[in-house]
Amino acid sequence: xxxxxxxRRTLRELIGAARYREALELYERLASNGDPPxxxxxxxAATAATRLGALDRATALATEALAQxxxxxxxxxxxxxxxxxxxxxxxxGELDEAERAFTVALEFARELGDTLLAARAAxxxxxxxxxxxxxxxxxxLYRSALLSYQRLGDRRGAAETWHNLGLCSRHMNDLREAxxxxxxxxxxxxxxxxxxxxxxxxxxRAEIDLDRRDFELALSQISRAGRSAAxxxxxxxxAEVRRVRALLAAHRHDFTLARxxxxxxxxxxxxxxxxxxxxxxCAVSALAARRLGDHDADRLRTEAASGLERLRAGRLLDRxxxxxxxxx
Numbered sequence: 001x002x003x004x005x006x007x008r009r010t011l012r013e014l015i016g017a018a019r020y021r022e023a024l025e026l027y028e029r030l031a032s033n034g035d036p037p038x039x040x041x042x043x044x045a046a047t048a049a050t051r052l053g054a055l056d057r058a059t060a061l062a063t064e065a066l067a068q069x070x071x072x073x074x075x076x077x078x079x080x081x082x083x084x085x086x087x088x089x090x091x092x093g094e095l096d097e098a099e100r101a102f103t104v105a106l107e108f109a110r111e112l113g114d115t116l117l118a119a120r121a122a123x124x125x126x127x128x129x130x131x132x133x134x135x136x137x138x139x140x141l142y143r144s145a146l147l148s149y150q151r152l153g154d155r156r157g158a159a160e161t162w163h164n165l166g167l168c169s170r171h172m173n174d175l176r177e178a179x180x181x182x183x184x185x186x187x188x189x190x191x192x193x194x195x196x197x198x199x200x201x202x203x204x205r206a207e208i209d210l211d212r213r214d215f216e217l218a219l220s221q222i223s224r225a226g227r228s229a230a231x232x233x234x235x236x237x238x239a240e241v242r243r244v245r246a247l248l249a250a251h252r253h254d255f256t257l258a259r260x261x262x263x264x265x266x267x268x269x270x271x272x273x274x275x276x277x278x279x280x281x282c283a284v285s286a287l288a289a290r291r292l293g294d295h296d297a298d299r300l301r302t303e304a305a306s307g308l309e310r311l312r313a314g315r316l317l318d319r320x321x322x323x324x325x326x327x328x
Contacts, residue, residue: 011044015051018194021233023048024057039068039077046084050091051196053236053272059088079108083121090127091236093275093311099128116157119148123161130168131276133314138168159188159197166204170211171315178208196232199225203244210247218248239268239277246284250291259288279307283320291328 007030014023027045030037037045046061062084069077086101102124109118126141142165149157166181185201206221222245229237246261266281286300301324308317 008041008044011041015044015048018051018196018232020048020051024052024054039065039072039074039081042068043077043080043084050084050088051232051234053234053274055088055091055273059085062088075108075112076114079105079112079114079117082108083117083124086121086124090124091276092273093279093307095128095131095311099125102128115148116152116154119145119152119154119157119161122148123157123164126168127164130164130171131311131313131315133318135168135172135315139165142168155188155192156194156197159185159192159201162188163201163204166208170208171319175208175211179205182208194232195228196234196237199228199232199234199237199241202228203240206244207247210244210251213251215248215252218244222248235268236272236274236277239265239272239274239281242268243277243281243284246281246288250284250288253291255288255291259285259292259294262288275307276311276313279304279311279313280316282307283316283323287320287323290324 007026011023011026011030014020014026024045027037027041027048030041042061042065046058046065049055049058049061062081066078066081066085068074069081082101083105086098086105089095089098089101102121106118106121106125108114109121122141123145126138126145129135129141130138142161146158146161146165149161162181162185166178166185169175169181170178182201182205185204186198189197189201202221202225206218206225209215209218209221222241225244226238226241229241242261242265246258246265249255249258249261262281262284266278266285269275269277269281282300282304286297286304289297289300304320305317308320
């Protein structure tokens, strides 16, 4: 029988190889053998569960890990647990809680001199600022995180931050900077070899192509992202692919397909508790329903606006209202 150290090492290796389902299955076997796993193992399992979209399971594991770390005055464990709980809260649209948890994680990281975790927490706080319509704050935090990732040679972190920089630049209508960032995101994701990260980065490029109205290139990118998302086994990422596919269909005036893809993506988002993705998909459904003359367009508009307001996602809400006000 493998030792506890061997099992922990295997668990970390599985997560490093993006084999999240196998990692979670290994944890469940370890947890069932009567020897309660430590906080580090629970955090690893919580990370795998988060990547798989199992947010309830991830929350339970990360909360248990935080309690264990707190009982042992383990600052490193508390730092990592708070950062992960922040990421889960962000996915669920609980932005106040996400900001609180990321801030705690960043304070611990600075206290402990953990440059990598400080970069992750800064990147995460930047995403909160970006969603709340504070692009200048977000850009500063993203660039700080990116410098740290580059010094550390962390391809995954660099890919995520380049992707986020691309999103921020695109929403500031700077498509040249957005394209540069998106290309860097794809390059680093490919070097990291993580199919989920590749899918995310490629989707970022697809949305830039949509803004440029290069629909054939966008379709190619969406198809590639779909393959990588399927390989990753991440259901929320698969729903993101369908959301961008719905946007492409809307740009091409195929509003029936846009509505179908957005509704399907929203159903997955709601199943896995992704509040932001659900609201974004509802917005696409509402706009498509309006163009189709569907009777539920006004209801969907109200639901989308309410969802974005709850998230305090002012930038996204403004863009949705502008699209709704545009002539049919």
